[in-house]
Amino acid sequence: MQITETLGLLLALSFVISLLALTILIWAIANKQVHTPDADDARTIFEPGEGADIDYPDKPHHFDTARSGIDANSSSVVMWLIAAAVFWLIYGSLHGLAASLELHLPDLMSGTAQMTFGRMRTVHLNSVAYGWASQGGLAAVCWIIPRIFRTNLRMTGLLKVGIVLWNIGLAAGVLAIANGWTDGLEWLEIPWQIDIILAAGAACFVAPLIATAKNRNVHHIYVSGWYFLAGVLWFPVLFIVANIPGVHHGVEQATMNWWYAHNVLGLWLTPLGVGTAYYFIPKIIGKPVYSYALSLVGFWALALFYSQVGIHHLIGGPVPTWLVTLSVVHSVMMFVPVIAVAINQHVTVASNLWALKESMPLRFISFGAVMYTLASFQGSIEALRSVNSITHFTHYTVAHAHLGAYAFVSLVLMGAIYQIVPRATGKYWPFPRMIAWHFWLNVIGFAVYFFSLTIGGILQGLAQLDATKPFADSVILLKPYLEGRSLGGGLMTLGHVLLAINLIAIGFAKKTRETETENMVAAE
Amino acid sequence: MSNKHPSDIPPRGETKSSRGQTVLRAILAVGGGLVLVVLGSLLVDFGLAPSWLTGATRDQSEAETAAAQSGGETKQAALFQPPAESTIPDDDFGKSVRRGMAIFNDTGTNAHDFVGNDLSCSNCHLDAGRQAYSAPMWAAYPVYPKYRGKNKMVNTMEDRIKGCFTYSMNAQGSPSGGPPPYGSDVYRDLQAYFFWMSKGLPTGEKPEGAGFGKIDKPAQEPSRQRGEEVFAENCAVCHGADGQGQKDINGKVVFPPLWGPHSFNWGAGMHKVDAAAAFIKHNMPLSEPNKLSVQEAWDVAAFVDSHPRPNDPRQIGDVTVKDAFDKWHHKHQGFYGKKVDGELMGPGYPSGDQASVPAQNENSGG
């Protein structure tokens, strides 16, 4: 009894704190009570005089000359991360495709325990979340942080140790899962014993990035930097708290599980994706972001609201009502940061549409940014109790998860890779046309995937809510949509293979860019 | 901040003047927010928002669908709705109403001495006498007393009920050998029940839903042969292939017999094919009214009414079936006094032997 009343108070308190914080922030911005970032700050990413030319990925940019020292210093770390990320992308995609096939061809691979759906799907998730998206994001972080801070990346050796540890841990974890050794919580399947290696790897990233931030040569921390620096702090905390063995059990473990799982998306993958987009969109276009002050609202509202949305995965479940409502309310409040980010990024792109034609990486990144807006809107709506009744427990949720983690985060990171690699290696992409192919395979594949599962999921949910339909109906009606998902997934995987081919080929290509860069330096 | 581009430094003088605009914008924003909330809640309150957004309970929407599905609903709505059982008062009048209802629903148990067959009032007056077009009691009560051709006199409600006991309940075969005597509590309680049920209806006017409703004339003459097929297909499941109804494990009648010694006698209204056809059309099979076509209803009514049953109680002593036919039955559309498969309809069963199997080909008189 006592505890219920206290919690009732706490509940109100939590939301009030968030609201107050947001109000103060907006008031402060409006009344210039604090130093709010403005257009000048937004130009931090540019050198003086820069910002009038599109930053072509395959053409030396005059700005690169000034930065070449910085880039050269971080390029090996970045390339290690990209190579590992793309490996896990391919590995994870293949497992995802196999798991998808198993759902409509259940007897296809039923001979071995390692290939059963429950394990293939888990390997897929861990590979793409921790192998691909996390490392891809870190590659972008290690590339962008030194650039926006105008200083060399510090402790690159430690970073490389981190990369090695992380990949060893991940490989061990994935093997463990395939062989049935798992912690059994979604997003936290890797056994905690192996998590120690991963945690050590993650820790190796924190110190160098903070050290780099400390030694920055600019006054203003550009918005990408907020997201990245907060993200690299948040993730290790989340990861360690969630994986402490013996502390969590029962329903409390479930709330912890979704606190973690959603925060991995909201406070780790999303900051990586948003931060990357915040850097590359204006950088490639050559203009600062539109209405830069809004980015402050976007960031802090994301931190305040996204951090408490996790329990919307347990709507209608055995958790206290207040807790669910808290997460529902915060989910809907996510409209605020998303709109802020959308205005920043989309208006910048929309007033420079010509750049989309010019730059393939920009096409990936701004497509991803649009998907972030859509995924977040969808997520807010999905968290409403009435909508959730239909969509929860169905493949609609899977479509939504892929809209966020794939169409948004992955596409942004792929664009970043296409932008970074030529600069980090000093080489051209050997098969530039394949980039376009990759883009369209992913977009079309994803569209097939998304609409199949969205429609199928809604029908599945409605069938399960209808007491007059036997459960079997919800399975039978879903089958064609599951087949559609495999088709879309196949196209997406094919796109990833093209990325991998390009990446391998660039490794064997002759250096070409450096000479041109030298020529330009000479010309200047 | 060494990197500021000169062209991007804003003219600082503008800052002050933009203060006023900030206030204006704040007012606009608060107003806009309130308008959004108000509009949204209005939409929800007036049911304009889609149900998936408001989270309408499944019960509600299902009930709406169910209402939409049953097409007869609109027609039903225009009919008189008798009060709910829960509105029976708790006083002495209410007790009488409840007793009347008990008699109505289980006549054999609660008016045991006056019932000579296996039927209850509610077998034909469905839903405890409340169902429209199955001769509801709320439609009968306001039109009594009235003149009836059947006995050529003004009938009070008591007279009318006595007639029911005499014919439909075959009181001649009951333990007491006849209907309840005038002034019996059985009449008092039944009338209390009917009175309570028809509260609010004007007297002297026949309300819509009275009787068994109208049925069109059949396209073809009713056929016993076709009726037999209809019966086997639609009626035998409940009333038995032999029309003798069914009892539960304790011998309690569940489905009433339609003919034979334990059914209504030849004086009952239901022996008339037109009455039976209307009843069947509008009420049978239970829960699926109007399932049978007009022709099928007539056919199966003819089949049911062309079987032996207890004799007309007026046909006693020296009165032969032919006499009775000429006096009471010649205007009726029925099988009384006619031969069916060589067997004369009407002689009934020897009195005092109601329970025995009907004797075959017995001559009139008895």
Added chain:
Amino acid sequence: MNRYLPLAITALAILALATLFLVIAPGMQISAQGPSQGLKPYTEAEARGRAVYVSMGCLYCHSQQPRSLAQAPDAERGWGRASVAGDYAYDDPHQLGTMRTGPDLMDIGDRLPSQAWQLTHLYQPRAIASWSIMPAYPYLFEHKDKAGPDDVVVKLPAKYAPKSGVIVAKQDALDLVTYLQGMKRQYAPPKDGLRDNGYALIAEKQRDATDATTASN
């Protein structure tokens, strides 16, 4: 936003706040409830079976959290009453799940108590339901020429039976079925059991609204 330390401190403080509300506070409330009356700890065999359940990833298609009747007809499907926090007191790891590609299993021991059924279904779900998309688990079974005295032989229709010999369940399969058979949560729920009553609240509000409209008519 020009200094790193305030940024870092505030960011971590926000996360701490979220942890307080999403993990610590509900954790305290839930542990104050304790296990539901009627819930028994897992037996050794059940715990082994549960480990098989976890390791096979059953979680990814089967939830273990029947919804309330105000929200969904789960109980009507025989999936059991709406679960409360106390019903999971002995669960580690929890297996609440987020998908219903297959049916909810919270009450499977009540709904399908037959060991023989479960074994057939695990060996080949399509032997029972042709439409099923559940994986088969042949590696939880072995093919023997002749069943030993303690072997549990799987009953199989001709289409899926081996040409000769019999299919017997390995210990893993037997444990898994023991776990499933033990999934019975039909004891009376504690009246103050913790669960999301949001849907009941909505339904109540709507009922009040309807009552008000009918009354005004």
Added chain:
Amino acid sequence: MTDKKPDPRRPDETFEPFEETRRIPWPVYSIAIALAIWGVIMLVQTSTAVQVADKTQEEVTKEDSTKLAQAAAPDLDAGKTLFADNCATCHGDAGEGVAGAFPPLHGSDVVKLGGAKAVTHIVMRGIGGKLNVNGDGYEGQMPAFGSVLSDTEISEIASYVATGLNDDAKTISAPEVADIRKVAGDKDPFDGGAGLAGLINDLPAQPNSEAADQGADSERVAQLVGKGTDTVWACASCHGDKGEGIETVPRLAGLPAPYLAKQLHDFQRGTRFNDSMAYVAKGLSDREIGELANYYASMSSPSGAKPSLQGDLKRGAQLAKQGDWSIGVPACFTCHGPSGVGVAPNFPGIAAQQPSYVAHQLAMWAGGARHNSPLGLMAGIGKALNDSDRRAVADYLASLAPMPAMDKTELAAMESNIPVREGVDQ
């Protein structure tokens, strides 16, 4: 895309001229405020949820204390209500009985001699077969209420019958009922009046028991029920050792044999849809189906059902006893017999049936997934009932005493009389 020329539409160096004044667009404000207001409303509503929960808890404690008070002395008023709900259907409102069918309780020699204790035994175990009360012969089947009434409820009913309907002074308390339940709770129904001899001293002469020799079931049936075959699972492994069913697995004990046989044949033919039962039925011969149907029809077992779907029991009772004609639904008991004991061969007993099974089947009829009722009668009824009606009626039926077993002679008679009606499904 390699050799792209610089774009001719070069961006202006002095882009974003209004950057300074366009701080935060007012739509952002509006949306943020609207969401905040909405959030506060949501949270206020949830805080009422906290209160609701608290109230329930208080109510629970109150209920408990009333229950405790009841344990001391049986509440005769409650007994009267329980009598009206459970007994009056057959024995009459005042326990006057029905001549030739149901023995009287008011002024009954059995009650007078045996007192509340004997009534408790009979209510708990049920009684079937020949019985003399006040010199009149009866032959009926009274179901066992032990599994559907609590000790308190039985003590109230028995005390009411002994002291309210008769002038015995001695009541019986719930703990005493509990003691009787321990000894006799799971025994078979009394075998007619003769079975009462050991219970009631000086009972007037009772007819001889005619208990039909139930006989050993054929070995084949025992095998099918208890162990199954090489391909088919044991019946009892789902339906329970006593055929009482569980959840969506139906109670089979006491259902009419022809009904059971028809369902198995329908599963075989695919006219009734259930994967597991189709699998089983396809593995059974016609002979085995017949034997199994008889086995379960002649089985008597306590109720394994209790209301569990939060159905409105009042509404359920209304639907079961009176129906709701405004939605075109006649009373369940109109066809399934008084108290839902069933009417062989086509109308199965529905009393003490598992509530999830009943609700689920009604839903399946509504949706058309089940369509094998005679004349399609249940389809119309299923469609007319909404979700809460289905749960209400299912829960009410689950609260009833189970139907008594059918004896074998009756079954044999039925088999020879009932024409098997094929092909009239739907």
